[in-house]
Amino acid sequence: MKKSFFILLALSLIGITACGQTATNTTSTTNSAQAQSSSKAVTITDFANRNVAFTAAPQKIVALSNGEMDIVYAxxxxxxxxxTAAGPVSIPEAKNVEQVGSTHGMDLEKVAFLSPDVVLGNNPLNTKDIPAVEGIGAKMVLTNANSIEEVMKQIQLFGQMLQKEDKAKQLNQAIEQKLKELKTNQSAVKPRVLMVYGAPGTYMAALNNSLSGSLLISAGGENIAADYPKLDNYPQYAQLNTEKIMKSNPQLILIMSHGNPEKVKDGFLKEMQQNAAWSSMDAVKNNKVEILPADLFGTNPGTKVIEALDMMNKLLQGVK
Structure with a gap:
C-alpha cells in the first residue's frame, strides 16, 4: 500500500515539473517573439527623398544638431x-554623451569610434557626408526644419524609424493643440516685427520660410521682412534694408544667434546707433529690442517648439 502511494506521489511530481518546464519554455518563447515583433525591419524616406532601410530599430544613434537630439530623447x-555645444546641454540625460561636431563640421573619427547604427544629419548640408558615414558601416538620415510643419514631420519620421509611432503621434498632437490655441486667441491687429539673425558684423532678416518666421506667424505676429528678396546662399533670410525697415516701423525687434547673444545684440545696437533713423522706430523708442534664446530660436528646438511658441506669443502680447 505504501509502495503504491509513493509511486503515485512520484508520478505527480514528475507531471508538475513537466508542466513547469512547459510553462517556462512557453514564456521564454513568448518573450522572444515579443522582442522580435517590437523591433522589426523598417524602411523610411528621409527629407532628401532617400529610402533608408533598417533591419531593426536603431539603438546607437548620433545626432548632429540639437533638434534631432531633443526629438530622439522625447x-x-x-x-x-x-x-558639440559650448554651453549647457538642453537634454540633461545627454550631458555625458560624446560630442561629435555639428551639421557644419562632423568629427568622422569620433563618429567611427562610436560605431553608430545611424547618423542624423541636415539636408542639404550633410549630403556630402553620406559616403563617409556609409563607409564606417552606418546609415545616414537627412532632415531639416524650416517650419513648424517640418519639425512635426521630423518627429513622425523618427517615430517611424525608432518604431515609436504612438509616442510621435502624441508629441505632434500637443504641437497641433498649441497652434489651435494660439490661432483662437489671435487679435485682428498683428504686431509688426523684425527678426534679425546673425553674428557681430553680419546680420540678416528672417523670412517667413524660416523656422523663426513660421514661429512668428503662428504666434500671431506680422513679419515686416516677408517680401524681402531671399539670399542665394541662405534662402530663408534676406539682407537688412534700412529704408524698408523704417517705412514698416517695427514695434518689436527680435535678435537670434548661434553665438554669444549679448555680443550680437551689442553689435547690432551699435550699427543702429550709427544710423539716426533707427532711433525713430517704435521698437527702439519703446525699448523693445529682445534677444531670443539660442536653444529655442537660434537652432531647431525639436519638441520644445511649444516653448518657443509660448515665448513668442508672450513677446507679442507685450507690445499690444
Missing amino acids: LGGTLVGRP
Missing part, C-alpha cells in the same frame, strides 16, 4: 553621439 531613445 521619443524614448538615447544617443551615443551628440552635437
Whole structure:
C-alpha cells in the first residue's frame, strides 16, 4: 500500500515539473517573439527623398544638431553621439554623451569610434557626408526644419524609424493643440516685427520660410521682412534694408544667434546707433529690442517648439 502511494506521489511530481518546464519554455518563447515583433525591419524616406532601410530599430544613434537630439530623447531613445555645444546641454540625460561636431563640421573619427547604427544629419548640408558615414558601416538620415510643419514631420519620421509611432503621434498632437490655441486667441491687429539673425558684423532678416518666421506667424505676429528678396546662399533670410525697415516701423525687434547673444545684440545696437533713423522706430523708442534664446530660436528646438511658441506669443502680447 505504501509502495503504491509513493509511486503515485512520484508520478505527480514528475507531471508538475513537466508542466513547469512547459510553462517556462512557453514564456521564454513568448518573450522572444515579443522582442522580435517590437523591433522589426523598417524602411523610411528621409527629407532628401532617400529610402533608408533598417533591419531593426536603431539603438546607437548620433545626432548632429540639437533638434534631432531633443526629438530622439522625447521619443524614448538615447544617443551615443551628440552635437558639440559650448554651453549647457538642453537634454540633461545627454550631458555625458560624446560630442561629435555639428551639421557644419562632423568629427568622422569620433563618429567611427562610436560605431553608430545611424547618423542624423541636415539636408542639404550633410549630403556630402553620406559616403563617409556609409563607409564606417552606418546609415545616414537627412532632415531639416524650416517650419513648424517640418519639425512635426521630423518627429513622425523618427517615430517611424525608432518604431515609436504612438509616442510621435502624441508629441505632434500637443504641437497641433498649441497652434489651435494660439490661432483662437489671435487679435485682428498683428504686431509688426523684425527678426534679425546673425553674428557681430553680419546680420540678416528672417523670412517667413524660416523656422523663426513660421514661429512668428503662428504666434500671431506680422513679419515686416516677408517680401524681402531671399539670399542665394541662405534662402530663408534676406539682407537688412534700412529704408524698408523704417517705412514698416517695427514695434518689436527680435535678435537670434548661434553665438554669444549679448555680443550680437551689442553689435547690432551699435550699427543702429550709427544710423539716426533707427532711433525713430517704435521698437527702439519703446525699448523693445529682445534677444531670443539660442536653444529655442537660434537652432531647431525639436519638441520644445511649444516653448518657443509660448515665448513668442508672450513677446507679442507685450507690445499690444
